[in-house]
Amino acid sequence: MEFDYVIVGAGSAGCVLANRLSADPDVTVCLIEAGSRDRNPAIHLPFGLAVLGKFDALSWGYTVEPQTHMKGRQPFWPRGKVLGGSSSVNAMIYARGMRADYDGWAAMGATGWDYDSVLPYFLKAEDNARGADELHGVDGPLSVSDPADPNPLSLAFVEAGQQTQLPLTNDFNRGEDTEGVGLYQTTTRRGLRASAARSYLSDAVQARPNLHIMTQQHVRRITVEGQRATGVELGGTGDEPSQRIGARREVLLSAGAINSPQVLMLSGIGPANHLQALGIPVVLDAPGVGQGLADHLDVIIEHHATTGVGLGFEWNIGFRMARWGAKWLRQREGALASNVAEAGGFAKSSPDLDIPDIQFHFLPARIKDHGRKWVWGYGFCVHCCNLYPKSTGEIRLASPDSTAKPLIDPQYLSDPDDHDLDVLMSATRWGRALMGAPAFDAYRGEEISPGAAVQTREQVREWILETADTVYHPTSTVAMGAADNLNAPLMPDLRVKGIAGLRVIDASVMPRLVGGNTNAPTIMIAEKAADLIRQEA
Ligand SMILES: Cc1cc2nc3c(=O)[nH]c(=O)nc-3n(C[C@H](O)[C@H](O)[C@H](O)COP(=O)(O)OP(=O)(O)OC[C@H]3O[C@@H](n4cnc5c(N)ncnc54)[C@H](O)[C@@H]3O)c2cc1C
Incomplete structure (x- = not known):
């Protein structure tokens, strides 16, 4: 078989190429x-x-x-196949x-x-x-x-952002500067x-x-x-x-x-x-x-919710799914039409920066282990990631066998001046401020992560090393x-x-x-x- 162009991989890029070239x-x-x-x-x-x-x-x-600088942990990296x-x-x-x-x-x-x-x-x-x-x-x-029917908790996040002095934005793709919160x-x-x-x-x-x-x-x-x-x-x-x-x-x-x-x-x-x-x-x-492998590393501030407005799994999940299904069939809206991470935004780890270096993804839900484990009960969380890591890693081969998994080493938090750790410390402060804003008063239960016991700089640092994880954006290899x-x-x-x-x-x-x-x-x-x-x- 011979073709003019052979495209390897039908992902985000491969599908575009197949369409445009053919x-x-x-x-x-x-x-x-x-x-x-x-x-x-x-x-x-x-x-x-x-x-x-x-x-x-x-x-x-x-x-x-x-990961040498994250207590030897081995985060899971989903990639679409x-x-x-x-x-x-x-x-x-x-x-x-x-x-x-x-x-x-x-x-x-x-x-x-x-x-x-x-x-x-x-x-x-x-x-x-x-x-x-x-x-x-x-x-x-x-x-x-746009989300047709955002969850009330997602709207609360947008309000919380404004209460923590982040501007409201209705378009994160304005190009110049994304600082702000919105859907x-x-x-x-x-x-x-x-x-x-x-x-x-x-x-x-x-x-x-x-x-x-x-x-x-x-x-x-x-x-x-x-x-x-x-x-x-x-x-x-x-x-x-x-x-x-x-x-x-x-x-x-x-x-x-x-x-x-x-x-x-x-x-x-x-x-x-x-x-x-x-x-x-x-x-x-x-x-x-x-070489040059870079990724957005993320910390998650997570709370129990005192109400059932979020996207949680509880005894009534069968009934709720039926309701969500009916709404989706009628209007193509509601929870089933939601990407869950409806709200978010961008902030600066230091006010003197020209552009934001932290991104938020808010979820009116609790997701554990990249969705591989069920989480019972209602809650909400904000993912806060470092947009411009100085640490970079590498992809190497484990073996000449093409079916063997490659060795993936992002070398998270390896930069010698601790820039990446400092940004995640700031991201944690931002996340906690957002979750602590008055907009969440009606919904906020106990903080699950980091948890009330994690307060001092040293405790937060340890928690980051123990829990920071990928937000799925590997590039630059x-x-x-x-x-x-x-x-x-x-x-x-x-x-x-x-x-x-x-x-x-x-x-x-x-x-x-x-x-x-x-x-x-x-x-x-x-x-x-x-x-x-x-x-x-
Ligand atoms: C869980 C998750 C959540 C994400 N959330 C977002 C988000 O909300 N917004 C956003 O902008 N980005 C998000 N991303 C990132 C974004 O989807 C990726 O950056 C983007 O899809 C990468 O596109 P790509 O073409 O480089 O690779 P991919 O889309 O991964 O495509 C590569 C393709 O090549 C195929 N392939 C690989 N090796 C071979 C081989 N040897 N032979 C044949 N085929 C092969 C793979 O199976 C795959 O289909 C997320 C990623 C993940 C995994």
Whole structure:
């Protein structure tokens, strides 16, 4: 089998590429996804988020390496393994980050990725229910809408933010500065999740004769001949016969921030000493592959609720589900249409900062262990994360076997000057102030986490080391940058330096984390990449 373009991974980026490239009937496109089709209804019902963690088949089920600076803990990292990738299992918050993020990318050598250059691609992707203006689009495939029926606790959070001197905002995507509190817009429409698959791979797109979609097919490596990528090999373990898919023009690697560097290294493209130690023939010594791993680390302030207005599980859950189901069927609204993390905002750990460095995700619910465990009773919590970590880590291979999980080491809180810990200390103070605001007086029960016993600086510090966790935004493991930047394996046009016919297009390519959630930025990256590819073809 041979195609013009072979796309590895049908996640946020891969679905965009498949749609945009196959729009040209003169080219052939093959989209290869390791996971299955997105048939599980819990994917499509926004509230399904609360139970998605229980479906092991939808996730790669990664656990990170023992975190030296967090008492050796090994946080769980869910990543979507299904059509739509992580956009099929994420919390649907639509937040792009700030102008300074993209201008920062450009200053780091990612020429052409400054805010003014990327804004048109956010708009191109978007179909915002509020209508079009200079910052929002309506003609794109990606539905963005407001929560139709926010929970009273989410509204209390917004009020609490104003009571703690944060401005009210009705749009976190104004670009310049996101400081404030409000309700998030979400990638949903009419009570359904707008995953990248649902948005970009409609039935009409899937029916295009020049687009071939393969699911449950694991790409084990990229084939390279004479420093040119020629295709991919599919198949399981070393002994299994593999199938080869040829790429006449380009292989586009969109396997996400963990698997894209993994596939590159399995193909012999990565740090030579690491590959040699594993007996993998070196095709290209690319020391930056797998390096620079960054993530938003998070602390959670959690309370019992004294009332049943939140989204809790109790003896009457069957009755409530029936009521929620009826409302969803009638109006596509209510709890089942909720992404749970309806409200949130951005704040500064220090007033002299130019832009916020803390993000809040408020949940009118208690979620334990990434939704993998049931929590009985009513409660609410605010996740508070550090947007610009100085600690960065790496992805390495555990083995040359393509089915082995890679070693994921974010090296959380490893920065020597304790900047990241200080931001989380401040984030904890912010979270407690928000939860303690008068707006929650009618609802607030006992503080579960950190808990009344955790008060001194030392106690809070220990609690952070014992509980801080991912908010699911790994990036920057195959970063783009200037031609002479050895730590950046990609040129700003996302081509792998030193290998022809190969680009990486997904969250890996971000030179630095953005100050917000990463789905919309990844979709923007793929929109811009599709334009670059089509212009060059
Ligand atoms: C639980 C969770 C909640 C989140 N919440 C939000 C949120 O509310 N808002 C937001 O903006 N962002 C959120 N994110 C982050 C966001 O979804 C991701 O940043 C984004 O989806 C990354 O897109 P990607 O294309 O880089 O990777 P992915 O979407 O993960 O796609 C990679 C795809 O490649 C496939 N693949 C990997 N390896 C192979 C292989 N060897 N062969 C074939 N296929 C392969 C994978 O199965 C997957 O489908 C969340 C993420 C998670 C996991």
